[in-house]
Amino acid sequence: MLTHRFGWNLSVYERLPAPTTAPSAGTGTAPVYRIQVEKRRQGGGRWFSTENVADTGPSSPGRLIAQALEATAFARRLAAVLAPGTDRLMVARRNYPSKSHRDPLRPAFLGPLIVGITDGDAQKWGKAKGLSGSPFQRSRRAAVIREGRPLQHTPGTYESVYVLPDEQVQHASRDVFTEGASEALAQARAAVFGGRLTGAADPGHTATATADCADETSSPWPDGAGGCAADFLLCLGCRNAHVHPGHHPRLAYLHQGLRSLRSVLPAEVWQARWAEHFARLNDLRDKTGPPAWDTASSRADTDDHTLVHLLVKGTLRP
Structure with a gap:
């Protein structure tokens, strides 16, 4: 649901701090959540951005953040006790408590807890649910195409990586391309001597x-x-x-x-x-x-x- 709403990928979830609340400026008593998003693919100096979303009702982006905070509340409290200063939204119980920590790119295990979400975690979960692999890439692509706008990436990436390779977009665009080509041909013919x-x-x-x-x-x-x-x-x-x-x-x-x-x-x-x-x-x-x-x-x-x-x-x- 977070992927559908915000267009985040796994690298964002891996480092996503727990959102904080800020005073509401224009929504009455509705809480406003401040989200610090880190995207290292943007390049040096452009890694971090801030999103402010308000909880104004069941269908609002802020309500989804409130539910995510509620779902991870107990694990985040335990993580803060085991490793003071730990402040990540995605904290969960480890699937394999006996497995040692081997990934230098992710936080170390905190007792029975795992912090963040990696592609390996997503693949294991997908296979356990009878899927062919990780559902994140497909769900993010579907969310981005459905929204019809660049979510959490540049317009160029949106066009080249998500829109153009999408078979549904290609099929739906055939009539548009045909009409555009016909119009361009008509304009070209109108601009030349015809005799x-x-x-x-x-x-x-x-x-x-x-x-x-x-x-x-x-x-x-x-x-x-x-x-x-x-x-x-x-x-x-x-x-x-x-x-x-x-x-x-x-x-x-x-x-x-x-x-x-x-x-x-x-x-x-x-x-x-x-x-x-x-x-x-x-x-x-x-x-x-x-x-x-x-x-x-x-x-x-x-x-x-x-x-x-x-x-x-x-x-x-x-």
Whole structure:
């Protein structure tokens, strides 16, 4: 129950002092327990932390501490008599009174008492109860995953050791990963030029303000009459779009204009209205070749300027 509530592992129980009571600051007469937690894996200077929990009722963390203190009260009193200064929460009767003390990393036996809990103790108890081994690691993992937050360890440890390897989390996350990948793919496709680069105009194509259209009847944005209802800026994201060198001056000038708008519009406004189109023009510039693209803007004529102005203003529609 302590593991479920606080996320402690065996190394904490091995050194856990008996919690002390402190005056209550905001819970009336409810006792507040101060718990000194030692975690040496945190590294030098970060071993110790203090948790204050109040006993405000049967389901409160403080009530669990009160029950743990009550359960170990007699053993702790005997330990204090046998070895004055001993102040550990986990004190119990030894399972094997004749066994000698051999573990230099844990406190010596105090007569019939054992202090702390080791992994060996947990394994012996688990096997005695018909389990395959120690129940602590599994119960702590289950408690941590169920709580859904880093308990007594860093966020990095929580993610890498507890969350990611957990099969239940992996299974439950499949739909989330699928949706995220699909969304990322859709965003990537929206940010690139979706048509074809050609060397010259095709007489069979229909000219638009930004590209030549090979087949408006198969538009991704159809209208009710079997045509295309897309904004002319969306042409650059359509598979039917064909861009030849005659389009480069106008598109390069449009690219330059959207870059200028970015410096004068609020960021959220520019992002919502122009970011997608600007990304496509960036991709088109890369596909065309930056030197040729940058030179093309200087060749934009009066008609190009007028069309770009109308596109940016939003008054030019299909």
